[in-house]
Every structure is written in structure tokens, then in C-alpha cells.
Amino acid sequence: MNKEVVIVGGGPAGMLMGLLLAQEKVNVAVLEKNKDLSRDFRGETIAPGSVYLLKKLGVFPALEKHGFIKVRKIKMYDREEKLFSVNFDELDHPQKFGIDMPQPVVLEALKEKALTYPNFSYIEGATCTDLIKDGEKVVGVRYKESEQEFELRSKLVIGAEGRYSRLQTLGNFQVQKKEFDRDLIWFKVPKPIDWEEGNLIKVYKNDHVIILPTYPDYLRVGTYISLGGNREIKQKGISSFIDKVCTIEPRLRKPMNETIKSWEDTTLLKIFTAHLDNWANDGLILIGDSAHTMSPILGQGVNIAMQDAFKLLPYVTNGLKEHSGALPADLFTDFIEKRKKQVSFVASFQSRQEQNLAASSPFQCTIRKVKMKLLDKAPFKNKVMRRLQYGIVENETMEV
Ligand SMILES: Cc1cc2nc3c(=O)[nH]c(=O)nc-3n(C[C@H](O)[C@H](O)[C@H](O)COP(=O)(O)OP(=O)(O)OC[C@H]3O[C@@H](n4cnc5c(N)ncnc54)[C@H](O)[C@@H]3O)c2cc1C
Incomplete structure (x- = not known):
């Protein structure tokens, strides 16, 4: 053919x-x-x-x-302090939102x-x-x-x-090819009812989470761990992982407690x-x-x-x-x-x-x-x- x-x-x-x-x-x-x-x-x-x-x-x-x-927005916060934001409405282009x-x-x-x-x-x-x-x-x-x-x-x-x-x-x-010196752990949780619009990056001290509202009513959350740190973090147990994330974004505590029951509910990605x-x-x-x-x-x-x-x-x-x-x-x-x-x-x-x-x-x-x-x-x-x-x-x- x-x-x-x-x-x-x-x-x-x-x-x-x-x-x-x-x-x-x-x-x-x-x-x-x-x-x-x-x-x-x-x-x-x-x-x-x-x-x-x-x-x-x-x-x-x-x-x-x-x-x-x-x-329509990307925001970066250090805990509750705003560091950076971009609003697509303010960009010079007729298409004002991503999906x-x-x-x-x-x-x-x-x-x-x-x-x-x-x-x-x-x-x-x-x-x-x-x-x-x-x-x-x-x-x-x-x-x-x-x-x-x-x-x-x-x-x-x-x-x-x-x-x-x-x-x-x-x-x-x-x-x-460049391997990153950190791995990424992703998971999905139901979006709390009063969650605001836009993609959010939250940092706190030497740690951070990326939180993306996801169709239809979820949040996709990603956080880095040190390379090879997967075994170490797993040994500490899932509740210590939940603590790590919620120290940066306390609003994730309830949805994580309800949804993230084991490491099976997360995905490890080599970046x-x-x-x-x-x-x-x-x-x-x-x-x-x-x-x-x-x-x-x-x-x-x-x-x-x-x-x-x-x-x-x-x-x-x-x-x-x-x-x-x-x-x-x-x-x-x-x-x-x-x-x-x-x-x-x-x-x-x-x-x-x-x-x-x-x-x-x-x-x-x-x-x-x-x-x-x-x-x-x-x-x-x-x-x-x-x-x-x-x-x-x-x-x-x-x-x-
Ligand atoms: C965890 C994660 C989250 C991401 N989130 C985002 C995001 O939110 N937004 C964003 O813009 N990007 C995101 N990306 C990146 C994005 O997914 C990729 O950049 C994008 O999909 C690349 O598109 P592509 O068509 O080049 O390749 P791919 O999407 O990888 O598609 C390649 C296709 O080729 C097929 N294929 C492979 N080998 C063969 C073969 N030998 N014969 C026939 N078919 C084959 C595969 O099955 C696949 O369907 C993310 C990536 C990762 C890993």
C-alpha cells in the first residue's frame, strides 16, 4: 500500500x-x-x-x-502570600482561556x-x-x-x-537527554466546592505542590520528591505524605484523607x-x-x-x-x-x-x-x- x-x-x-x-x-x-x-x-x-x-x-x-x-489564570503563592499571577484576560489575544x-x-x-x-x-x-x-x-x-x-x-x-x-x-x-534530580508524584482528589479557578503553584520553604483543576470536578496535584526518595517516603507511610502536601496546602487535607488511602492512589513519574x-x-x-x-x-x-x-x-x-x-x-x-x-x-x-x-x-x-x-x-x-x-x-x- x-x-x-x-x-x-x-x-x-x-x-x-x-x-x-x-x-x-x-x-x-x-x-x-x-x-x-x-x-x-x-x-x-x-x-x-x-x-x-x-x-x-x-x-x-x-x-x-x-x-x-x-x-484563565496561573497563580503562584508562598503559603498565603501571592508571588506571581497571570490572567489570560490581560493578554493581547482574542482567545482568553485554555481548557x-x-x-x-x-x-x-x-x-x-x-x-x-x-x-x-x-x-x-x-x-x-x-x-x-x-x-x-x-x-x-x-x-x-x-x-x-x-x-x-x-x-x-x-x-x-x-x-x-x-x-x-x-x-x-x-x-x-536530561534526567531530573527529582521525581514527581501525582494524584487526583475531588475538588472542594469553594475551590477557586485557575492553575495554582504553592511553595513553602523547600517544598511545593502544583494544583490543577481537572474536568469534571477534580484537582490534579503534583509534588516533587528527591530522586530515589520514593522508597524512603513510602517507608514513612501515606499519612506522612498527606502531611507533607497539606503543610503546603491545608485545604487538601479533607479530600486527601477521603481519597488517598494508599500509594496505589498515586502515580510516580520519572521526569x-x-x-x-x-x-x-x-x-x-x-x-x-x-x-x-x-x-x-x-x-x-x-x-x-x-x-x-x-x-x-x-x-x-x-x-x-x-x-x-x-x-x-x-x-x-x-x-x-x-x-x-x-x-x-x-x-x-x-x-x-x-x-x-x-x-x-x-x-x-x-x-x-x-x-x-x-x-x-x-x-x-x-x-x-x-x-x-x-x-x-x-x-x-x-x-x-
Ligand atoms: C504527567 C504528565 C502530565 C502532563 N500534563 C500536561 C498538560 O497538562 N498539558 C500539556 O500541554 N502537556 C502535558 N504533558 C505533556 C504532554 O502529554 C505531551 O507533551 C504531549 O502529549 C506530546 O504529544 P505527542 O503527540 O508528541 O506525543 P504523545 O502524546 O506521547 O503521543 C504519541 C502517540 O504515539 C503512539 N506510539 C508510540 N510508539 C508508537 C509506535 N511505535 N507505533 C505506533 N504508535 C506509537 C502512542 O501510543 C501515543 O498515542 C504532560 C506529560 C506528563 C508526563
Whole structure:
């Protein structure tokens, strides 16, 4: 079977890319290793920039039908003292809120829309196992579906298979991987009735929690522990973990006592970032987490993955018109350069926030307080936030 483009991975980057190409009448297939789109604790917050694009694509009514939580604010407090806040209403953009909703609903809506185009196919339960090559050029993929091997030939393979990308290895890409010196523990609790709107970061001394209101009526809560500290913290028992969190945010005591009965009710996450030096070979390009796995700070992974797809679209459609065989890697040089700038802008902002959260001595905690209060008052605050939340680089629009 032949396609013009094969996309490996039906996450936010791959599914959106599939829809965009389908709309451009490109003969495209998305391969997804899972048989359904259910995921938990992944990318539930979609930044306002991506919401804007989903609206433009006509996908938003399906999301409204399901329901979501509007995210209009991000706040940081040292216990009860406000350090920093951003209100999306004050940012210079027509889209004033992000949304929080289960990622499968968003993926399903993208898939359903794409399936209305006869040139789009979605192959579920299909794990890409290898690249087909003609010399050095990638000319398709091999995949397994129900224990059977298949081949799909194409002019371009787009790798969008997330943080554990196989195509990174198969394409011999150089990866700069950074393991964090802390692990993250996540859990979900029912949202207290009088809980305020917005994503909240609370710090206290050398500890902190991240609290995200989550659809329909939950809070997703994350807190760091020292690397390898999992065994130590588990030995102390779940009640001591509840104490640790509630010392920072006492309002979590009741919902945690009612819901977090054992470590089974929490999830431990290894945090790492990974950045590729190069994202493309002849006939192959990687986008989303496959090309750049971000820190979870400020929930930007989905936003950047979706922006990658939007920005890549014209390069692919023009390339398909100009080339009869595998699309050459240099077609994507400009795209990669521009996207790397945005990725590195977000990554360095995240890294500074990581350092702030990692403050351990009283002196570092005081510096954090001063820095965040200064940032809160800085004249460039909204400009920085606009670039983060909408992915808008100077003189650029995100029009579809
Ligand atoms: C705990 C946690 C919380 C997060 N919260 C947020 C948040 O609130 N907001 C936010 O913006 N980001 C968040 N992120 C990051 C976000 O989830 C990712 O950045 C985003 O999902 C990346 O999208 P993607 O399409 O590149 O990859 P993925 O979403 O990882 O999708 C990759 C897809 O490829 C499929 N696949 C993998 N290998 C193969 C193969 N060989 N063959 C076929 N298919 C394959 C996978 O099954 C998957 O469906 C979070 C991440 C973590 C870990």
C-alpha cells in the first residue's frame, strides 16, 4: 500500500497533523499502536493558543459538547502570600482561556473530523517496528497489527510517537537527554466546592505542590520528591505524605484523607527532558515529544506538539508538490530552526521555574520570593506569557 505521508503516533501532534494534511487533500495514514485513545494523567490542559487553533479548525463544538474547565489564570503563592499571577484576560489575544479536559476526547474529535476526508486513514493497534529505506532515504514504515507484519510506503514519514520514540533510534538521531534530580508524584482528589479557578503553584520553604483543576470536578496535584526518595517516603507511610502536601496546602487535607488511602492512589513519574539536535532525514521528520520532550512545568507539551503540526503543514504540502520521491531533509531546515527557537524559549522558561521550585536553603527561598514578585510586576510579563501560551513569536501570527 502507498500513501503520500505516513504519521506514526496518534497523539496530539500526530492526530492534528493527520487532520491538517487530510484537509489539504493529501493521502495520509496515521498509525497508532493502541487500540483505543484512553490515557490518564497526560496533557489534560490545552493552552489558549491551541484552543484558538482548534476553534479555527471547527473541532471546538465537539469539545464543547463534552464539556471542559476553562483555565484563565496561573497563580503562584508562598503559603498565603501571592508571588506571581497571570490572567489570560490581560493578554493581547482574542482567545482568553485554555481548557482542561480528558485528552482522549480531544484526540477523538480530531480523528472524527479527519475521517470525514476519504484521503485520511487511521490504523489502530498498529505498532511501527521499522523504517523502509532506499539507500539513506526513508521511503516508508513497517508495522505490526494483530501479530501480522505490514508495509506502508510513503514520500514522508512523520514521527509523532511521543517521549519513548522508536524512530529517534531508527533514524539515528542524536538525543540530548536530561534526567531530573527529582521525581514527581501525582494524584487526583475531588475538588472542594469553594475551590477557586485557575492553575495554582504553592511553595513553602523547600517544598511545593502544583494544583490543577481537572474536568469534571477534580484537582490534579503534583509534588516533587528527591530522586530515589520514593522508597524512603513510602517507608514513612501515606499519612506522612498527606502531611507533607497539606503543610503546603491545608485545604487538601479533607479530600486527601477521603481519597488517598494508599500509594496505589498515586502515580510516580520519572521526569526527563530530551532534545534532538536534528529533527529530519530524507523522507523522515520528527515532531512533538519525539523531537523535544519538555518538562511538565506549566503544561506546555501538548501546545508545542500541536504548534509543530500547524507550522509543518506548508512545508509538507509544498514539498509534496515539488518532489516525486522522498522529501529531502533540507526542505525542513527553516521549519526546524524556527521551531527550535520557540522550544528553547519555553524550555529555558521552564528550567528557570524548575530552579525556583527546587530552592532548598532559606536564602534560596527568599531569592525565589523576590524574583517571582519582580517578575509579577515586570513590564514584559504579559509579553513573555503571550509567547508561552500562544506560541506567538514576534511578527508572527497563528492564523490557520
Ligand atoms: C504527567 C504528565 C502530565 C502532563 N500534563 C500536561 C498538560 O497538562 N498539558 C500539556 O500541554 N502537556 C502535558 N504533558 C505533556 C504532554 O502529554 C505531551 O507533551 C504531549 O502529549 C506530546 O504529544 P505527542 O503527540 O508528541 O506525543 P504523545 O502524546 O506521547 O503521543 C504519541 C502517540 O504515539 C503512539 N506510539 C508510540 N510508539 C508508537 C509506535 N511505535 N507505533 C505506533 N504508535 C506509537 C502512542 O501510543 C501515543 O498515542 C504532560 C506529560 C506528563 C508526563
